[in-house]
Amino acid sequence: MGKVVEEQRQRAPSKRSLQTRSRILDAAERIFAQRGFDAATIRDIATAAGVQAGLVHHHGGGKAALFHQTVARRAEELSRLRLEALEARRAAGPMALRDVVACFLGPYVERARDGGPQWLAYARLVAQVSADPRWRALAAEWFDPTAGRFIDEIAALYPDASRQAVASGFVYSVAAMLAHVTSGWRVGALAGEAAGEIQAEDLVAFCSAGIEAALRPL
Secondary structure, three states, rough: OOHHHHHHHHHOOOOHHHHHHHHHHHHHHHHHHHHHHOOOHHHHHHHHHHHHHHHHHHHHHHHHHHHHEEEHHHHHHHHHHHHHHHHHHHHHOOOHHHHHHHHHHHHHHHHHHOOOOHHHHHHHHHHHHHHHHHHHHHHHOOOOHHHHHHHHHHHHOOOOOOOOHHHHHHHHHHHHHHHHOHHHHHHHHHHHHOOOOOOOHHHHHHHHHHHHHHHOOO
């Protein structure tokens, strides 16, 4: 028994190793967000993380594997937060469309507002995954199960609407969310004033109205 415990202890990553991996993933998040997958290099990421390129390969594998790990790291947390919000709202009583939309969009907007620049960089990664079919398997693994739960909830509210129409409205809402958290500077420029703090309420109202208009019979 003692030997097994000792072997497990030896295999467990050290605190220093975990910190290095976290620093590498943070750097990868920033570099992939700034330059896109194709233009980013392992050397760029190593420089941003302050480590040797060999350590990036050790912790992340090749560039595609590192991109996968970088996307997956926050996807798991987001999924948990969204599903917890949905279950808590369901327990409070019958839900309307706006409630469902808020449970999905709210957790990310809160993280983008309060979680620092890494979460804003993550929004750009999600936009890349959503726009590029080569990441279809990545999206299917980390985003589609949770998205499917929310699409089911919306479809239940609009039983006469087609699944494709519901999915389209949902995808448009995700695109609006990503624009909302990354394009505040653009809103400020067009408004002629400094961009305000990221708020979820206006985004939820906008997306809910759009989905409802698309799904209700004319």
